[in-house]
Amino acid sequence: MLDQLLLILLLIAVSAFLSMSEISLAASRKVKLRLLAEGGDAKARQVLALQDSPGNFFTVVQIGLNAVSILGGIVGEQALSPHVEALLRPLYDGPMLGTLSFAVSFVFVTSLFVLFADLMPKRLAMVRPERIAMIVVRPMLLCVWLFAPLVWVFNGLADILFRWLKVPGARAEDITADDIVAMADAGAQTGALLRQEQHLISNVFELDSRIVPSAMTARESIVFLTLSESEESIRRKIAEHPHGKFPVCEAGIDSVIGYVDSKDILPRIVQGQDLSLRTQPIVRKILMLPDTLSLFEALERFRDAKEDFALVINEYALVVGLLSLQDVMNTVMGDLVSPFQEELIVRRDDHSWLIDGVTPIEDVMQALDIEVFEGFENYETVAGFLMYRLRKVPRRTDSVLYAGYKFEVVDIDNYRIDQVLVTREAGPVE
Known part of the structure; x- marks a missing residue:
């Protein structure tokens, strides 16, 4: 009996090794293994090679696990049934004694295999998959070499069945x-x-999913200069709006011809020189962007043009906004706000927010933890969301209930939604 128990323990150990090998290879992250391989770890390279061609490895594992399970059942029944029968005979000596002793032996051996050969090894392999995979990779490569004939037979049959069923035989490793x-x-x-x-x-x-209008300064907020602008007006605009660059137009914003840099104007103010934009060649060529670009594409345009400032136009060549590199970086950094820019979302308390109407809907989603807004492809701002839901030009006190929040218009400036009060509702969610 002792020899048979030792054989059962040996089979459990072999099964545990195979189970750990299987799970650790499947769960190992290629990114981490590549870092180790680039650092000179030969075992990490071997694990990566096995992951690239796992067919032979898993074939050996399945052959071993099935063989061990069958052998463990046979040995366990032969080793334990007579002794269990002897233990049970004083309690029961009827015709079902043999069946009962077999059932007890089966449950006991199965429990040993489930706990020590399957459950615990696999949980351990899931905790440290890369480390365990590098420990077992060389013994498993030896097993693959030893069982090569059986592997060739079973792999060939599996490949034939996969092709017949039109099932892919390799795992896609694309990372999105x-x-x-x-x-x-x-x-x-x-x-x-x-x-x-x-x-x-x-x-x-x-940046690749948000388009330019979600981060730009709206048309009505653009501060621009004209060719006929008086010196007094230029000085006043620079003093009231300390921006780095100003678009220059012939008359209105849609007749833009370029831009001027504050660095070119301020020395003239200090030195008392003429500030006429028509006579002085200080107007530079301005970058124009279509409003259909993503922020990532806009970033590439800034890089190619070596500019950090652009006007945004629509399909009718009308200026709809202004985008700067700072606007794109504010989108990336989230809470980064320039000294001259007011916060678009102000949290009043735990249950209410005051939001500017031009706030990008993506920023509102993050602030309120709303997964998606209905019809979000039809608008860019919270003002657009209200117009979409109300199906009209909103008036003050108009409100919308959505996702457990109440969006109420509290301020309107010439049909433009200026401020929206958002409160968390306790009622039913739309």
């Missing part, structure tokens, strides 16, 4: 932006990343 954002979120939950770092990573990938 959503995967990276999910990994960053998991890192923030475990404490490996700061929440600010996780938000920064998420915002970077949002």
